[in-house]
Amino acid sequence: MPGYELPLGTCLDMCPANERTRREKECRLHRFEVAPGSPGDRPRADPQRAVKEYSRPAAGKARPPPSQLRPPSVLLATVRYLAGEVAERTDASRAEVASFVADRLRAVRLDLALQGAGDAEAALVLEAALAVLLAVVARLEPNASHGLADPMLLQAQVQESFGSLRRCYALGAGPHPRQATFQGLFLLYNLGELGLSRAQGQASLGTVKAPWRPFTRFCSCRPPCVPARRCAPPWQW
Structure with missing residues (x-):
């Protein structure tokens, strides 16, 4: 609808x-x-x-009212809660933690998409959510049984998160101080995919055996940190 502006969420x-x-x-x-x-x-x-929790939007379903949507400040606080209180739990398997966090971060992105948040606020939420998602998924052991964590679904969530953030960068006025960092992470993540695709192509010709290792790339895509000093996690920037 021309001239229609999405309302901000009011759920605290x-x-x-x-x-x-x-x-x-x-x-x-x-x-x-x-x-x-x-x-x-x-x-x-x-x-x-x-x-x-994440609930898939259905065709013909009414848009949720502002009272059911969390504003950007609450979304950022939610991401920080997931990072500090859930991602670090020691009484649950890493797979259970990753599955829970990925679903709740997906709901964060959906809430953000359904309201008229500013570019800077949206970028902060999406950057923090992506950093947390990469962190919890990177902790999964490549050869372990993942139980509740579906490797293909988690990969899709990472790509979806990158896509949401890159669209935010492209459509917003900027500048975004951490854009270069996350663009670099996106390239690193997909360079791994490109190398794997090439190896699989060679394998189909009978030249290289290329096993599918869905979590190899996650371990190489952790946000950079300066070893000489302790730095804050990306969701606290």
Whole structure:
């Protein structure tokens, strides 16, 4: 619609209250979101831990109202919560952590796309979300059983995250101080894909055996850090 501007979200929680209630009734809370001390047969959501899950937009479905969308400041706080409180958990497998974080970051990107956030705010959220996603996926062992973590889905999420961020850079006025860093990460990530594609092409000719190693590239795409001093994680820049 010409001249139509998307509204900003107004939900100040990491997960809207109606979603918390609905998922409580449907017993679809992740264990990372359950309030301490709640009964095992009727777990209750902790508003400080529950994070909005991804829900695929359906054709003909009404756009969610602003009260169901988190504004950029809350989205950034959500990403930082996932980075600091979930990504570092030691009581869960890395696969479980990666699966949970990837889904919640996907919901972050969707909330951002459904509202009229400024270019600078959107870039900050997308950069932080991509950095966290790369970090949790890079920790997965290449040859381990990933259980809940679907390698192909995680790869798709990384590419989708890069795509959202690069579109934000292209459409925005800028400047974006960290654009060069993330453009470099994008090139490194896809250079690995290019090399693998070439190897697979040679393998099809019977010259090279090229096993599919879906997590090799993640381990080489961690955001750069200066070894001489301790630096803040990218989601705290």
